[in-house]
Amino acid sequence: MGSKSPIALLTQTDIARILEKELGDRFARDDRILVIIPDATRTAPLPTIFPLVCDLLLERVAALDFLIALGTHPPMSEQARLALVGISHAEKCGRYSSVNIFNHAWADPSELITLTTIPDEEVFSITRGLIKRPLPVTINRKVLDYDVALVCGPVFPHEVAGFSGGNKYFFPGISGPEVIDFTHWVGALMSSRAIIGTYDTPIRRLINRAANELPCNRVFMNLVVQDDGLAGVYIGDDEDESWLRAARHSAQLHITWMKKPVSQAFAIIPSMYDDLWTGAKGMYKLEPVIADGGEILLYAPHISELSYTHGTLLDTIGFHGTDYFKANWNQYRHFPWTVLAHAAHVRGQTTYKDGVETPRIRLTLASQISKERCEKVGLGYHDLDSIDLRWWRNRKDPDYLYVPRAGEHLYKLDSAKT
Numbered sequence: 459m460g461s462k463s464p465i466a467l468l469t470q471t472d473i474a475r476i477l478e479k480e481l482g483d484r485f486a487r488d489d490r491i492l493v494i495i496p497d498a499t500r501t502a503p504l505p506t507i508f509p510l511v512c513d514l515l516l517e518r519v520a521a522l523d524f525l526i527a528l529g530t531h532p533p534m535s536e537q538a539r540l541a542l543v544g545i546s547h548a549e550k551c552g553r554y555s556s557v558n559i560f561n562h563a564w565a566d567p568s569e570l571i572t573l574t575t576i577p578d579e580e581v582f583s584i585t586r587g588l589i590k591r592p593l594p595v596t597i598n599r600k601v602l603d604y605d606v607a608l609v610c611g612p613v614f615p616h617e618v619a620g621f622s623g624g625n626k627y628f629f630p631g632i633s634g635p636e637v638i639d640f641t642h643w644v645g646a647l648m649s650s651r652a653i654i655g656t657y658d659t660p661i662r663r664l665i666n667r668a669a670n671e672l673p674c675n676r677v678f679m680n681l682v683v684q685d686d687g688l689a690g691v692y693i694g695d696d697e698d699e700s701w702l703r704a705a706r707h708s709a710q711l712h713i714t715w716m717k718k719p720v721s722q723a724f725a726i727i728p729s730m731y732d733d734l735w736t737g738a739k740g741m742y743k744l745e746p747v748i749a750d751g752g753e754i755l756l757y758a759p760h761i762s763e764l765s766y767t768h769g770t771l772l773d774t775i776g777f778h779g780t781d782y783f784k785a786n787w788n789q790y791r792h793f794p795w796t797v798l799a800h801a802a803h804v805r806g807q808t809t810y811k812d813g814v815e816t817p818r819i820r821l822t823l824a825s826q827i828s829k830e831r832c833e834k835v836g837l838g839y840h841d842l843d844s845i846d847l848r849w850w851r852n853r854k855d856p857d858y859l860y861v862p863r864a865g866e867h868l869y870k871l872d873s874a875k876t
Contacts, residue, residue, distance in 0.1 A: 464710040467687035474510050480693035481514060484677065485606060490521040492604035492674070494627045496611045497526050497534060498542055499736045501683050501866060505544020507610060512554060523558040525600060527611070527631030530638060530796060531736070532766050533561040562598055562632045570634040571599040573671040576664075584667060585660045588647045589640075595668045596634030602673060610679040613704040615655040615712055615868035617742040617803055618645035619662050623680050624701035625669040626662075637668065639795035646780050646799035650742045651807055655713055655868050657705055666698075680704035683866075684711055713868045715875070719749035721857045724850045725864035727758035734758075734827070735765035738804045740864030741821055745806050747859065747869040753820040756864070757850075759842055762826035764835070768797045776835045777801045779808030782815045805836065 468476070485491060493511065496502050508524075515522050524543070526534060534542065539559045540550055550557075563569040573595045582590040601607055613623035618641060630638040645653060645661050653659050669676065678700045682690035690707045694700035723744045731737035740756050748754060764772045775793055780802045783790050790798060807818040822838030824845050832839040851860060859869070 464707060465684060465689060467684055467689055468691065470506060470510075473506065473688060473691060474514075476691050476693070477510055477514055481511075481608075481677075481679075482518075485515070485519050487518065487520070489519045489606055490604040491515060491519050491523070491606050491608055492600060493522070493524045493608045493610050494527050494632060495524055495543075496627075496631075497528050497531055498538065499531065499730055499732075500612055500614075500622075501686075501730070502610075502612045502681055503683070503686065503688055504542055504610075506688070507679075507681075508543035508545065511608075511610070512557060516556070521604070522556070523560065523604075525560045525598065525632060526562060527627045528562040528564065529630050530564050530635075530767050533563070560600065564633070564635060564638065567634075569598060569600075570596045571602065572596045572634075573668075573673070576667060580667075581664070584663050585644050588644055588660065593640050593664070593668070594634075594636045595629075595671050596636050597628060597672070598632040601628075601632075604674050606675045606677055607672065608677045608679060610681070612681045612683045613701065613708045614683075614866050615708065615743065617650035617654050617739070618642055618799075619665065620653050620656040620659040621662075621701075621705040621708060623704060624678055625665045625676075628672065629665045629668045633668075635794065635796070639799075641665065642799035643795035646802040649780070649807060650803045651745050654742060654746070655709065655870055657702060682707045682711065712866060713870055715870055715872050716747050717872055719747050719752070719871060720859045721749050721752040723748060723752075723754045723859040723861060724853075725754060725756050725861040727756055727761065728863050728865060729760050731758070731761070731865060733761055733763045733765050733769075734804070734823070734825075735768065735800060737761050737865070738800070739866070740861070741806070742803060743864060743866070743868045744859070744861065745819065746874065747871055748819045750818055751820075753822055753838070755822045755824060755840060757845060757847075758823065758825040760826075761823075764827065764831075765800075768794070768800070771797045772801060772835060773831070775801055777805040777821075777837060778815060779805050779810065779817065781808060781810040785810050 576593040578590050578592045609627045616622040677695050680692040692700045692704040725740040727737040727740045809816045822840050824840040824842045829839040
C-alpha cells in the first residue's frame with residue numbers, strides 16, 4: 459500500500475505496520491525464507507527494511523536468509539554487504555548471527571541449476587517474433603533450499619523490462635548467463651527508447667514465464683522509493699497485481715513528461731554507479747527527450763571503468779546500435795549477448811547503411827575514462843577538468859535540460875502518452 463499522496467513518505471511506524479499486517483501470519487513455522495534484495499546500485503531503504511523483516515520473521519520461521527540479486531555485477535565484500543543492509547559486524551555476529559547474506563554468482567556453474575527449457579516456438583510467440591530459439595531457465599540453486607522466495611526491491615522505469623521489480627529479481631537478478639543474455643538482447647532488439655517506462659513488454663512476459671518454473675513459493679514486497687524514503691510498499695503473492703500497483707505508483711513519481719525535446723542534457727551520475735555499465739542508466743532515462751542530433755553529457759568524475767565485469771569485451775566490441783550488430787552478426791555472434799545489448803543501449807538508436815553507422819544522438823562522457831579509450835569505443839569525450847558545474851547548473855536555455863541525479867528518473871515526451 460502507499461501513502462495517501464503519491465509523493466508522501468511512509469514513516470517507519472507505517473512500514474512496520476504494513477509488514478506486520480502483510481507478512482506476520484503469512485508463513486508456516488517450518489518455512490525457510492530466502493529474501494532477494496538489490497545491490498548497492500539500486501536505491502532502496504534496506505537499512506530500514508532489513509531489521510524490520512528480521513525482527514518480524516526470525517522467531518516465526520525455520521530460517522531467514524538474504525540473497526543479493528547482482529545479475530552480472532561484481533560480488534560484494536562482507537563489509538559492503540553489511541553496509542547494504544545497515545548493520546555492523548558486531549550486530550551480524552550477535553543479533554543477526556543466524557542470518558546469511560549471500561552474493562549471487564552468475565558465472566559459477568556449481569551455483570546454478572536449469573529448471574527447464576522454454577521451447578523455441580513459445581519464445582518466438584512471447585517475443586512477438588523477435589527471436590526463435592530455446593531458452594534454458596537457469597537460476598541460483600539456492601532457491602531449491604527454501605520454501606519461499608520473498609522478493610524485496612524497488613520498482614523503477616527500466617530499459618530492458620519496462621519497469622524493474624517483481625519477477626525481474628529472479629530473471630535476470632539471480633539467474634545464469636543464458637537468461638541474462640537472452641532477456642537483454644531481446645530488449646536491445648526492441649530498443650530501450652521503446653520499452654522504458656511501459657508495463658507490458660515481451661521481456662516482462664518472458665521473465666514471468668520463466669518464474670512459473672520456480673519450485674518455491676513467491677511473495678513480493680515491491681517498494682516505491684522517493685529520495686531516501688518509501689512512498690509505497692506493495693506486498694502480495696500475485697506478481698502481476700502487486701507489481702503492477704507498484705509500477706503505476708512509480709510512474710507517478712519517476713516519470714517526468716515534457717512537451718518538446720531538448721538538444722542537450724547535462725546529467726550528473728551519482729556515486730552508487732561505479733562504472734559506465736551501471737552509470738549508463740543516466741543515458742537511458744534521458745534518451746527519449748533528446749532531439750535528433752542532440753547530446754547527452756554524462757558527468758561522472760568518479761567513474762574510471764567501462765565495466766568492472768565486461769570492460770575488456772567492451773574495448774573489443776565498442777558501442778554500436780543493433781542494426782550494426784545484426785549486419786555484422788558473424789563477427790559478433792559469439793560475444794555474450796548481454797554485452798552486445800549493453801553496447802547497443804548505450805549507443806542508442808542508430809541507422810546503418812552502406813557500411814556507415816549514424817547515431818540519432820551523441821553520448822559524451824566527462825569522467826576518468828581517457829579520451830583515447832572513449833574514441834576507440836565510439837563514445838564522445840569531454841575534459842573533466844574543464845567542467846564548471848555552477849555554469850551548467852545555472853544555465854538558462856529552453857533547449858537544455860539539467861539533471862542533478864540521473865539514473866532512476868525517466869524523462870519522456872507528452873507525444874509518447876497512450
